[in-house]
Amino acid sequence: MLAAADKKNFVECLNIASQMKVSGIIPDISAYNCLLSAAADDGGQWLEAWAILDDMILGGVKPNITSFNHLLRAQRGRSSVYMWAVVQKMEQMGISADTHFYTQIIDRFVQDKNLEMAVQYLFVTKEVGLVPQLQAAEAVVALAAEQGHPRLAIDLIEWFEEESVRRMDHRPWLSCLIASAHDFYADGVMSSWDVVTKEFKIVPDEGLCIDVLNTCARHGLVSIAQNVLDALKSMNVSMEEYHYAPAVQAAATGQDLEKGLSFLNDMTLSNVTSTPHTVLPMIHAIEANLDTLDSAITLIDNFYRKGVKLTSVPLRVVISAAVSLDDLQRAVGMYKSFSEYNVVPDLSTYNVLLEGCVNAAHRQLGDLLLNDMKQLKVKPDRDTYEQLVRLCMTQETYEDAFFYLEEMKAAGHVPSVKLYEVIIQTCIANEDPRYNIAVEEIQECGYAITPRLRGALNSISQKGGIINEEAQDGKQVWLDEATQKYIETGGVKTRL
Numbered sequence: 001m002l003a004a005a006d007k008k009n010f011v012e013c014l015n016i017a018s019q020m021k022v023s024g025i026i027p028d029i030s031a032y033n034c035l036l037s038a039a040a041d042d043g044g045q046w047l048e049a050w051a052i053l054d055d056m057i058l059g060g061v062k063p064n065i066t067s068f069n070h071l072l073r074a075q076r077g078r079s080s081v082y083m084w085a086v087v088q089k090m091e092q093m094g095i096s097a098d099t100h101f102y103t104q105i106i107d108r109f110v111q112d113k114n115l116e117m118a119v120q121y122l123f124v125t126k127e128v129g130l131v132p133q134l135q136a137a138e139a140v141v142a143l144a145a146e147q148g149h150p151r152l153a154i155d156l157i158e159w160f161e162e163e164s165v166r167r168m169d170h171r172p173w174l175s176c177l178i179a180s181a182h183d184f185y186a187d188g189v190m191s192s193w194d195v196v197t198k199e200f201k202i203v204p205d206e207g208l209c210i211d212v213l214n215t216c217a218r219h220g221l222v223s224i225a226q227n228v229l230d231a232l233k234s235m236n237v238s239m240e241e242y243h244y245a246p247a248v249q250a251a252a253t254g255q256d257l258e259k260g261l262s263f264l265n266d267m268t269l270s271n272v273t274s275t276p277h278t279v280l281p282m283i284h285a286i287e288a289n290l291d292t293l294d295s296a297i298t299l300i301d302n303f304y305r306k307g308v309k310l311t312s313v314p315l316r317v318v319i320s321a322a323v324s325l326d327d328l329q330r331a332v333g334m335y336k337s338f339s340e341y342n343v344v345p346d347l348s349t350y351n352v353l354l355e356g357c358v359n360a361a362h363r364q365l366g367d368l369l370l371n372d373m374k375q376l377k378v379k380p381d382r383d384t385y386e387q388l389v390r391l392c393m394t395q396e397t398y399e400d401a402f403f404y405l406e407e408m409k410a411a412g413h414v415p416s417v418k419l420y421e422v423i424i425q426t427c428i429a430n431e432d433p434r435y436n437i438a439v440e441e442i443q444e445c446g447y448a449i450t451p452r453l454r455g456a457l458n459s460i461s462q463k464g465g466i467i468n469e470e471a472q473d474g475k476q477v478w479l480d481e482a483t484q485k486y487i488e489t490g491g492v493k494t495r496l
Helices: 002-006 010-022 029-041 046-058 065-074 080-092 099-111 115-127 134-146 150-163 170-182 186-199 206-219 222-234 241-253 257-269 276-286 290-305 312-324 328-336 347-360 363-375 382-393 399-410 417-429 435-445 451-462 481-488
Strands: none
Touching: 029 046, 029 065, 046 065, 065 080, 065 099, 080 099, 099 115, 099 134, 115 134, 115 150, 134 150, 134 170, 150 170, 150 186, 170 186, 170 206, 186 206, 186 222, 206 222, 206 241, 222 241, 222 257, 241 257, 241 276, 257 276, 257 290, 257 312, 276 290, 276 312, 290 312, 290 328, 312 328, 312 347, 328 347, 347 363, 347 382, 363 382, 382 399, 382 417, 399 417, 417 435, 417 451, 435 451
């Protein structure tokens, strides 16, 4: 019968039991347990298993815990009501549950996604003086992680390993890492990452690495971010901006200027193009005050002294921070250091410096920068031209602004509505009738007139326009009817 039970052949076991009764052989506890085992394994013959138990009791054979383990297993395909019936019957007969019995109960709750009861019976197992089986503990940990409770999952691992001589393998820890990264749980990411990568020597896949990086970005976990980047490189993953961006954010959040500048520099050396979104966190971190700005400048110099090959991006970030602090002197000082560091300024660097010139109304410096651009054959873009126009508009004589505006349009760039607003407001403030030309160009571009600009133009119209000194008859310049209507409607075109 034991051989038939091992084969999970319930019919053969029944035939053998029938032959035993015909031969006058009374089945003992081992025979009945073989029948119960076969009934449980052969498709979960739950009703037959109960019949075997009743036959045992009627035959004067007292079931043991093994009998109830088989009986409980036979109920696995039924609702939990049948499971509790087995528990109740066992308690009535005064039989204490063993670890395997509790494991089956826990597995049942895990299967039903009932985390609360699974955790409860995990601790009940310990309360009755038993050590939960590794299989049961791992299943509860996996369920907790799956349902978004990474802290509970990690606590369960630590509790189990304190109570047992056995240690969980990488799977529960990997589940905890996934859940922690998904929920941005910093402590969980730190502990799980170290166990998974250092103890089990497992490199998570790219998707999980990105999730971990996002958690690092939120909580400033700089060291973990560095480890993740190293892991990605070890997998020969093609590094992209979205890999470096959260690492830079992590450094900014953690106020680690050295790592942040290093990430940006390494990013450029890896032929990954940074975006304004990538560098902005570090700019905000450096522009906190002049002390952090000076620290960043010192770090750049230390990189060079250590033999690090510098790129324009970290230097540009420092310049941007200086411009934000209205410290044009430090910005220019960093710009002059490009040659010392064997770095060639790029277009974005010049645009940032020109922005500083606009803020300081420093036309002379702007001209010098434009001359440097021409010498390095750096081609201006839309932002460059807009900064040049704005810079000219800060001066008493702003004729060159219209020259750069025309040059900008000739290069195929469309001026922004904000640039036109600056031109119009400056012309109105200086009683320059050329504001009308800018209004017409706004209309041609299809831009909407902002409320602020509309108010300024309406006030000029109510005053009777602006005197055109170049007109021979000295008449005032009026807006034509179409332009006036365009202004009053805010630039909204009427559609048929």
